Amino acid sequence: MGRYSFNKRLFLPMCAHPKIDPISGELFADQSPPPLLLGEPGQEEEPRFRRSQIRGHPSHPDRGISWIDVPDWTSFHYINAWEEGTDKIVVLSSSITPVEHLFDDIAGLSNRLHEIHLDLRSGWSWKQHVCSAGLDFGQINQKFLRRKNRYVYMCYYGPWPKISGLAKVDLDAPRLPKVVIDGTSDPDLNEPCLVASRRFERGQFCGKPFFVVNGKEEDDGCVLSYIHDEESGVSELLVMDAKSPTLETVASIELPARVPYGFHGIFINADQIANQNHATL
Numbered sequence: 057m058g059r060y061s062f063n064k065r066l067f068l069p070m071c072a073h074p075k076i077d078p079i080s081g082e083l084f085a086d087q088s089p090p091p092l093l094l095g096e097p098g099q100e101e102e103p104r105f106r107r108s109q110i111r112g113h114p115s116h117p118d119r120g121i122s123w124i125d126v127p128d129w130t131s132f133h134y135i136n137a138w139e140e141g142t143d144k145i146v147v148l149s150s151s152i153t154p155v156e157h158l159f160d161d162i163a164g165l166s167n168r169l170h171e172i173h174l175d176l177r178s179g180w181s182w183k184q185h186v187c188s189a190g191l192d193f194g195q196i197n198q199k200f201l202r203r204k205n206r207y208v209y210m211c212y213y214g215p216w217p218k219i220s221g222l223a224k225v226d227l228d229a230p231r232l233p234k235v236v237i238d239g240t241s242d243p244d245l246n247e248p249c250l251v252a253s254r255r256f257e258r259g260q261f262c263g264k265p266f267f268v269v270n271g272k273e274e275d276d277g278c279v280l281s282y283i284h285d286e287e288s289g290v291s292e293l294l295v296m297d298a299k300s301p302t303l304e305t306v307a308s309i310e311l312p313a314r315v316p317y318g319f320h321g322i323f324i325n326a327d328q329i330a331n332q333n334h335a336t337l
């Protein structure tokens with residue numbers, strides 16, 4: 057065991073959730089420390105994690121680095137980002153608020169899906185809530201990384217940090233008025249963006265899902281996740297139809313041993329396994 061250095065090419069601390077451009081093969085990741093660790097709870101001045109900064113423009117390195125403030129926003133998980141025209145970037149991310157209570161008041165936390173719009177010409181930013189449901193750990197069809205995507209597969213918390221269900225969000229669906237979306241998450245609110253939803257049985261919780269492509273359309277494929285039943289002790293790999301409005305089960309594979317709950321998941325296909333580099337530490 058040891059720290060993997062990607063054949064001595066990685067010499068900086070990096071956060072989880074790197075994204076690989078499916079066309080160029082470039083890998084993008086945050087450099088540690090993450091923004092939420094920059095502030096000191098209880099300090100007199102405004103905690104630094106209240107203002108996140110994003111830099112661009114990845115497709116035009118000749119422009120240098122532009123830092124754009126995004127006030128009152130903390131990303132918990134970046135999902136995707138794409139360019140619109142030559143001067144605008146949209147970042148898709150889930151936030152967590154208030155982040156300073158991440159470790160001492162988890163019942164009061166709220167996770168929401170946002171679009172962060174960055175105007176590189178003016179340096180302005182604005183955030184747009186996508187839906188009111190408490191959702192996190194978004195996954196998309198990986199072919200759309202760095203390109204505008206339509207669908208996001210996300211997790212319902214309950215009780216935090218366990219994951220009690222999954223949802224499919226349509227970014228192109230009509231958005232509810234801001235005043236509604238900004239309000240308290242209401243499970244009975246009929247949100248057009250929630251095009252599929254599945255709550256697991258009492259005592260069942262899953263890990264972060266992963267979307268596996270099987271077709272040409274963006275949502276042709278399956279959503280995979282490990283699920284554990286705390287009452288029966290049974291663990292399964294659940295394969296769900298991504299097009300089904302209830303994320304219907306296509307197959308379930310009972311596991312010989314429990315896979316612990318994990319915030320994160322990935323699917324590696326046979327070609328990727330065959331072509332991976334062998335590690336030298």
Ligand SMILES: [Fe+2]
Pocket residue numbers: 072073132133319320
């Ligand atoms: Fe994470």
